[in-house]
Amino acid sequence: PDRDAHRLAAYRYVLLGEVHDNAEGHRRRLAALTEAIEAGWRPAIAMEQFDRERQADLDRARRERPGDVDHLIAQAGAAGWEWSLYRPVIALALRHDLPLIAANLSRDDARGVMRGGAVFSAAERERLGLERPLPPDLAAAQTAVLDDSHCGHFPRAMLPGMLNAQAARDAVMAAALREHAAHGVVLLAGNGHVREDIGVPRWLGAKPAEVLTVAYLEAAGPHEAGAYDHVVLVPPVQRPDPCGAMHQTPR
Template identity: 65%
Template sequence: MSQRFPNKTYVLLGEVHDNAAGQRQRLQALTQAVEAGWRPAIAMEQFDRERQGDIDRARRERPRDADYLIAQATGPKSGWDWALYQPVVSLALQYDLPLLAANLSRADAAKIVRGGLGQVFAPQQQAELKLDKPLPADLIALQTATLDAGHCGNFPKAMLPGMLDAQAARDAVMAQIMKAHGDRGVVLIAGNGHVRRDIGVPRWLDRADRDDARVLSVGYVESAANGKAFDALVRVPAVDRPDPCADAVMKK
């Protein structure tokens, strides 16, 4: 797998967020490619975009200290298990690779859900992100099904338009950040939903950039469901976790 990375402009490596085995396999592939000479920028969903300045400052202050960087560029309520992501940060520091804060913050996403894209992005910014036109019908259908499954069919349907806009904004922001570093090659570390070709970040790249020769989307998955949404699949053992929908009240 790692031998395919350097030939691409955009490499998107997914994850099941709490699956440590999958993250180890992804780290191994990324490390092999870097050790072989690949020098991409590393964009991470786990850092909110407004923390880029904190990342850059931490690197100047302690260039090799991944734990310090994480502490400076995140908060106590980040929600991420940083023990899983610290090795990726360490790899970026070891090889002096650009480390990019790629995510739309939860606060901004909440503003969009409540009040629309204009609460976060000016009209010009929406145009630059390709968010100035209605979402395509197929994207709405696929994302609606994904959101419905992710919330056990139990979320207020009145919130759906805002949730769709917020999800699109996340993916569009990640795509924009990746495009800014396409000249050297860039890898995205993000959840499997974000790296899917049909509904994720690749959907928001420029049309010329979506070509198979330029993009590689790899899902690190516990099942083969939605396998056609990725260029490649890496099956990983499923984590033994409680059924998140066991106590959900399904709304008809």
């Protein structure tokens, strides 16, 4: 996929994944984007890292200090992200005056969805495609991913709410992409959101030929088979084993 960066412009929707804290994955993704943009492609850049209600803050920060990445992040960025990894791609967007789109559902709204709160109006639920129960195949696949990511110990009582919250995030990001697809749009998001079977593509309503999905993975797990158009494998980041404590035998 890195060698085929010029092909990105052939798609209306380009979804580029990430392992959030993997710097090499960010570097490889940035290189592909930079090559395509410097060749003349001018897509909008939608980012999971900016919550949708911060769009006005993002736009105002650009007007106040054009080209100032740190000011933009300070005014519109959500807490909890390692922003040093995103500075280069934001700088790329500002340098070429590309639209930057705050695409994500906020953590507060996601929690509201989990609790069954009325986060969306009836009209918005219909616009997002959330007015019906989740399709069984999507719920089953997402359940497997959640269980795997929680070392087989995901609390079953929380499952319906979590499934609804994940679907709401993906549907909201899909809606943001549709609104900015006229000249092409890129989504930068975690690999799970880029998956064709359970992620944002599921909610886009686009023709398959219009969508390109690229995952930047540290390893191709059992759930990833066929889930992306392309996979770029990157060296893993050393982290503590998240399942280690759960698998230790009590003394």
